[in-house]
Amino acid sequence: MSDNKRYSEDPSLFADVEGEQEEWVSKSELKRQANERQKLGQTLVDLTRANLDTIPMDDDVAEAVSQARTINRKKDGFRRQLQFIGKLLRGRDVSDIEDALARLNNSHQASNAAFHAIEQARDEVVQQGDGAIQSLLEAYPTLERQKLRQYHRQVKKEREKNGPPKAYRELFQYLKEHMPNG
Structure with a gap:
């Protein structure tokens, strides 16, 4: 045995x-x-x-x-x-499924990063004014200085009057349209 x-x-x-x-x-x-x-x-x-x-x-x-x-x-x-x-x-074999999920996750993270970059640019324009506008124009030449300055003034007026943040939102949309990945 x-x-x-x-x-x-x-x-x-x-x-x-x-x-x-x-x-x-x-x-x-x-x-x-x-x-x-x-x-x-x-x-x-x-x-x-x-x-x-x-x-x-x-x-x-x-x-x-x-x-x-x-x-x-x-x-x-x-x-x-x-x-x-x-x-x-x-x-x-689930490697193709895992790869596709990773690509989805990466694209989601990239879109979140772009969204946060636009938010940050908007906040800088609102807080810093001409200095932030100049640096944005250097980075993104398709933006218009006059329009950015106009949004900056409108946001300041809205905040002084405690009004709804209409110009604040419009500035975000404008930046979203003209910044890549936005």
Whole structure:
């Protein structure tokens, strides 16, 4: 019997046809991978329809995600549907899906950064006046000095009268139209 046991533990017995050994994966690692795939499925379900259309998925996964989007999230069926999506994703190469999600995330971060840059430029024009206007004109020659100065004066008047920030918003829109990535 000891000989049988020795042979059954021999790793060469687990070699596949090409002579390569299969990689042993622990049960804990399998569970971690399953949870990662399920989280990936949750991310897909949470995307907007427009963003979801940009993700490369096969028909089975796309159908499962579509069904999950129609299920009430407070019900147990939603949890089971997410598990099913995770199961489908475990059997597939998800590198294309992960790449597409990374591109979406990067484009979202870039648009947020552009938005904050426009907000900062607006606030500088309002607070600093001509100095900020000059530096903006150097960076973005398509802007008009006269228009920026006009917005600056209007915002100051609005703040003195405690009126609604109409010119403040208009200045933002003007900068958004003329600054790249805005």
